[in-house]
Amino acid sequence: MKSLIICLVILASVPAYATNLFQGSIKGAPYTVAAPEKWNNGKVFFHVHGWRPEEAPHEADLNLEDEFYKGLLADGWIIGRTAFLENGVDHDAHTVELRDLKSWIETKFGAIELLILEGESTAGSLVLRIAEQDSDLADGVIAMGPFIDLSNPDADAFLTAKPKLPAILMSNTTEIIDAVSYVALTEKAEVPSSLRPLLRPGHVNVNWIERREALHAMVSTINTGEIKSLTNGTFSVPFRETGTAREDGYLVNKITSVNPYYGNAFIGFHSDELIAAGIEKGEQFEIEAHGKTWSVMFGDSYGDVPAGEWVAFPTADEYIMLVRNHKSATETASLKVGDSVRARAIK
Numbered sequence: 001m002k003s004l005i006i007c008l009v010i011l012a013s014v015p016a017y018a019t020n021l022f023q024g025s026i027k028g029a030p031y032t033v034a035a036p037e038k039w040n041n042g043k044v045f046f047h048v049h050g051w052r053p054e055e056a057p058h059e060a061d062l063n064l065e066d067e068f069y070k071g072l073l074a075d076g077w078i079i080g081r082t083a084f085l086e087n088g089v090d091h092d093a094h095t096v097e098l099r100d101l102k103s104w105i106e107t108k109f110g111a112i113e114l115l116i117l118e119g120e121s122t123a124g125s126l127v128l129r130i131a132e133q134d135s136d137l138a139d140g141v142i143a144m145g146p147f148i149d150l151s152n153p154d155a156d157a158f159l160t161a162k163p164k165l166p167a168i169l170m171s172n173t174t175e176i177i178d179a180v181s182y183v184a185l186t187e188k189a190e191v192p193s194s195l196r197p198l199l200r201p202g203h204v205n206v207n208w209i210e211r212r213e214a215l216h217a218m219v220s221t222i223n224t225g226e227i228k229s230l231t232n233g234t235f236s237v238p239f240r241e242t243g244t245a246r247e248d249g250y251l252v253n254k255i256t257s258v259n260p261y262y263g264n265a266f267i268g269f270h271s272d273e274l275i276a277a278g279i280e281k282g283e284q285f286e287i288e289a290h291g292k293t294w295s296v297m298f299g300d301s302y303g304d305v306p307a308g309e310w311v312a313f314p315t316a317d318e319y320i321m322l323v324r325n326h327k328s329a330t331e332t333a334s335l336k337v338g339d340s341v342r343a344r345a346i347k
Contacts, residue, residue, distance in 0.1 A: 022108070023060070026100045030083040032060040033105060034069070040076020042113030044105060045215070046098065046138075047079070049261075050121030050204070052087040056261040059083050068208035072215075080105060089122050089156050095134055102137065116218055118142040118211070120204045125157045128167055128182075131191075135164035140218045142168045144211075145204035148178040150185070161185035166221045167193040168214050170233050174201040174301055183229060194221070196233025200316065201300035207316035209235040237317055242270050250288070250342035251277050255335050256319060263328025264321055265335045269343065271314035274298060278345035287312070287322065288342040289333050295346070296322070 022033040047062075060081040063069065072079055082101045084094050098117070106112055115138045119127035124146025131141045146169060147157035161182050171179040176197055186193040196214055198206055210233050221227055245252045253268035279285040279298050287296045287310070296310040305311045307326040315321050322329050322341075329335065 021062075021064070026082075026097070026104055027085070029085045029097045029100065030058065030060045031101050031104070032062040032081045033101075033108075034062060034064060034073060034079045035109065036073045036076050036078065038076055039078060039109060042111055043076060044078045044080060044102075044112050044115045045072055046101070046115065046117050047081055048094075048098070048117060048119040048123040048127060049081075049083075050119070050123045051089050052261045054087050056087055058087060066208060068211045071208075071212055078105060078109065091126050091129055091156065094123075094126055095130060095137070098130075099137060114139050114219070114222070116140050116142065116215060118144065118215070119146070120144045122147060122156065124169075124204075125159065128159055128163065128169075131163035131165040131167045132160055138165060140166040140168075140222050142170065142211075142214050142218060143179075144170045144206055145172065145175065146179065146182075148182050150178075150181065162189045163193055164190050166191055166218060166227065168196055168218055168221075169193060170196045170198055170206060170210065170214055172198045172200055172202045172205050172301075174303075175203060187229070192227050192229065194228055195230050197230075198316070199232065199234040200314075202313070202316075203301060203303075205301070205316045207235065207237050207318075209237055210316065240318070242268050242273065244269055244273050247342065250344045252340060252342050255337050255339045255341060257337060258330050258335065260330075262323075263330045263332075264323050265330050265333075266315070267312075267320045267322055267341050267343075269320045270318055271320065274320070274343065277343070279343065280345075284346050285312075286342075286344050286346055287333075289335060289339060292333065294333065 020035050060083040062081050080101050082097050084097050117127045117138045124143035127141035128143050130137050148159055149155040149157040169179040183193045183195040255265050256268050257266045281298055284295045285298055287294050294310050296312050297305050299311045299313050302325050305325050310324050312320050312322045324332055
């Protein structure tokens with residue numbers, strides 16, 4: 001039986017440096033592929049998303065306004081995303097679905113000369129597993145905030161620390177110990193791994209410049225064979241005007257984006273503005289939207305508060321992420337892009 005492949009070519013709203021955006025499904029797994037005007041030496045990049053709730057949207061999202069993806073397309077990379085057959089964690093099935101996407105690209109565009117996989121969170125574990133068990137699938141992997149279990153073979157995050165491909169691990173300080181252990185154990189592996197610490201707390205709290213520099217480092221490793229075991233992966237993003245205003249003792253800004261998979265909202269504030277307004281790290285402050293007010297901790301990461309509680313923290317891109325831990329902040333507060341949000345210290 002022939003595999004069912006559905007392909008749509010969308011020309012509208014594609015940046016000038018990309019000729020086509022292809023969206024469809026392969027054996028029921030949604031995919032998105034962005035192709036540049038000139039494909040440069042067969043280079044392909046896959047971003048692999050982490051765990052998503054069963055009820056979350058099932059789509060292969062790709063934000064072509066992201067500076068990282070703009071740079072890739074301008075440099076002649078094809079970008080691929082798959083949403084897999086279903087949400088959740090299934091490393092065996094997801095590896096097959098990544099192979100299917102690779103085969104589709106080769107059929108459509110020609111031979112792939114270089115394929116880099118970037119995985120976040122549980123997909124960080126997946127791409128490291130691929131480096132260990134399915135090394136013919138890619139040429140190198142970048143694992144951002146991977147979960148790692150080195151002792152329990154039955155765990156989803158179990159890894160042997162014996163990669164056969166170059167691997168870069170990028171972890172925030174909150175969860176870096178397992179990544180350090182993994183890289184140390186790979187010192188005598190067929191291909192040693194590299195550690196690029198992100199010197200800020202959080203989980204996959206990484207910006208587009210850090211992703212770009214990690215990719216450049218991976219390409220250099222593949223081309224030269226030189227592996228740097230430890231490199232500081234932390235970079236700052238360019239200064240931006242926040243547009244924050246002051247009104248009746250509040251700081252006022254807008255929701256700049258939302259994450260539809262986890263229900264998080266991103267606000268245009270800069271953390272320095274909150275601190276200057278008397279909102280201190282580790283303390284509660286008020287967030288007001290649509291006439292309702294919530295008490296929110298100004299913290300560093302999701303785990304700073306129990307499930308169901310509110311926390312806001314700076315992102316690597318220097319916005320403020322508003323989270324209701326293990327719940328949806330956007331649904332609870334009816335937040336959407338462009339909504340006005342006010343913040344002030346609790347007196």
